[in-house]
Amino acid sequence: MILKKFQPQDLEEISELEKRAFQVGPYDSAELAEIFMSPGSFNYIAFDENTGRLAGYVVAVGISENMCDIESIAVDPDFRRIGVGSLLLDAIESEMTIRGFTISVLEVREKNEGAIRFYLSRGYRTSETIENYYREHMSGSRNALRMSKRIVRMESR
Ligand SMILES: CC(C)(COP(=O)(O)OP(=O)(O)OC[C@H]1O[C@@H](n2cnc3c(N)ncnc32)[C@H](O)[C@@H]1OP(=O)(O)O)[C@@H](O)C(=O)NCCC(=O)NCCS
Numbered sequence: 001m002i003l004k005k006f007q008p009q010d011l012e013e014i015s016e017l018e019k020r021a022f023q024v025g026p027y028d029s030a031e032l033a034e035i036f037m038s039p040g041s042f043n044y045i046a047f048d049e050n051t052g053r054l055a056g057y058v059v060a061v062g063i064s065e066n067m068c069d070i071e072s073i074a075v076d077p078d079f080r081r082i083g084v085g086s087l088l089l090d091a092i093e094s095e096m097t098i099r100g101f102t103i104s105v106l107e108v109r110e111k112n113e114g115a116i117r118f119y120l121s122r123g124y125r126t127s128e129t130i131e132n133y134y135r136e137h138m139s140g141s142r143n144a145l146r147m148s149k150r151i152v153r154m155e156s157r
Pocket residue numbers: 021022072073074075076079080081082083084085086087107108109112113114115117118119121
């Protein structure tokens with residue numbers, strides 16, 4: 001895998017991946033453009049080095065002095081369970097620390113068991129349930145879990 005930063009010409013392929021990755025509530029291309037190009041947001045896009053195919057993306061934005069929110073992460077179904085999501089998450093968390101953030105947070109559908117398992121395996125823990133966070137239902141729920149992870153240790157005194 002090769003990691004690159006978002007370029008406007010990637011938008012169409014990201015939009016296609018988005019539809020393949022999210023059965024419920026994918027962002028449309030205007031929403032994706034806004035997320036990727038909003039000030040303060042940063043991202044990584046994974047490309048398969050053999051075929052040049054876009055395999056996944058992650059995009060994050062700072063929400064306070066210490067906290068950075070993973071706005072979206074998705075891996076194409078053809079490239080799952082081979083470490084692409086982990087590669088993207090490691091890259092974005094490392095950039096968070098460089099930018100001075102100490103806590104990574106995210107929201108995930110409470111019925112999105114695969115993604116929740118993925119985040120647990122990457123050290124995230126659930127901090128709260130947010131009722132009716134999403135517009136569309138997934139398996140009868142619109143609730144989100146907020147998960148978070150400390151990405152740098154506190155300085156010892
Ligand atoms: C969640 C997602 C990004 C994970 O990407 P991935 O590239 O498959 O993840 P990795 O290969 O790095 O997985 C790392 C570990 O996470 C866990 N994991 C990942 N997907 C899992 C799943 N569906 N079920 C259970 N555990 C899972 C496993 O422990 C895995 O290690 P293993 O394969 O050695 O068992 C991907 O499934 C996806 O794009 N899902 C749809 C979009 C989505 O829901 N995004 C999150 C929105 S909040």
